[in-house]
Amino acid sequence: MNALSHAQTALITGASSGIGATYARRLAARGYNLLLVARNQARLQVLADELMTNHGVEVNLLTADLEQHADIEKVASQLRSDERISLLVNCAGVALNGSLAEADIDSTHSLLQINLLALTMLSSAAAVRFSLAGRGAIINIGSVVSLLPERFNAIYSASKAYVLSLSQSMHVELSGSGVQIQVVLPGVTRTEIFERSGGSLAQIPPSMVMEVDDLVDAALRGFDQGELVTIPSLPDSNEWQALTQARLQLAPNLSHNQPAARYH
Ligand code: NAP
Secondary structure: OOOOOOOOEEEEOOOOOOHHHHHHHHHHOOOOEEEEEEHHHHHHHHHHHHHHHOOOOOOOEEEEEOOOOHHHHHHHHHHHOOOOOEEEEEEOOOOOOOHHHHOOOOHHHHHHHHHHHHHHHHHHHHHHHHHOOOEEEEEEEHHHHHHHHHHHOOOHHHHHHHHHHHHHHHHHHEEEEEEEEEEEOOOOOOOHHHOOOOOOOOOOOOHOOOOOHHHHHHHHHHHHOOEEEOOOOOOOOHHHHHHHHHHHHOOOHHHOOOOHHHHH
C-alpha cells in the first residue's frame, strides 16, 4: 500500500468545487503540494491562496477544459513529465438530468469526454510514469449509481460503470508495479453537481445526502487502508465482498463452445 506522505505532488482534476476542492484541502493538510485542474481559474486561485496560507504547501494551477482533446493532452503531458507528481485524483465529472430519450448530442458528448475520455487518458499517462517510478496512486471518483443503473439516468450511470470497470482492470494490470488504485463510489453528496445539471437536491431525503467533508474523509480512510473499491455509505463491507465473489463465480461459465441448454 502507498501511504499518503509528505513532499509529493497530487494532481486533482475538478478541484474548483465540491469533492475535488475537498480533496485539495485534505491533501494539503497532509503536506501534499498540489496541481489543481479545472476551467474556473478564479476559483482555483482562491483555493490555492487559502491552502498556501493555511498549510504552507506549494499550489500550482493548470486551467483546462477536459472536454477538449488538446486540454486533456496538456494535463496528460504534465503527468508524463513532472516527476514530483505521485498521486492523481480523477474527480472532474458532470451529470445529466433526463432520460436517454431526452439526451442531446452536445451535453452527451461533453459528459463522455469528461467522465470517460479525460479520466481514461489521464489514468493511462499516470499509470505509465508511476509504474516506471515503481510508486504512485490513482484515485478515480465513480458513483454508487454504477451499482444501481435501474434507479438513475442511463448515460451518467453507464459512465460511472465504466469508471468502476476501468479501475478494477487497472488494479489487475498494475499489480506488482507499486501503483495503488482506488475507485470511490459516493452516494448523494452535497455539491454543486445537481444544480449544474439542472437538477436539485431538494427532492432527496436528507438521510441520503452526505456532506462532502465526511465523504472525502471516509474515502481517504479507505485509501489509507488500501481498498480498491470504497463505498463510503455502505455499513457492511462484507456485502460488497459477497457481490464481488458472486460475480467472479460466474467466470468458469462465461465462455463455452456451446450455448447453454436452455437455448437449444
Ligand atoms: P461539482 O461540485 O459540480 O464539481 C465538478 C468539478 O468538475 C468542478 O471542479 C468543475 O470545475 C469540474 N469540471 C466540470 N466540467 C469540466 C470541464 N469541462 N473541464 C474541466 N473540469 C470540469 O461536483 P462534485 O459532486 O464535486 O463532482 C465530482 C465528482 O464526483 C464527479 O465525477 C461526480 O460524477 C462524482 N460524484 C458526485 C456525487 C454527488 O452526489 N455530488 C455522487 C457520486 C459521484 P470547472 O467548472 O471549474 O471546470
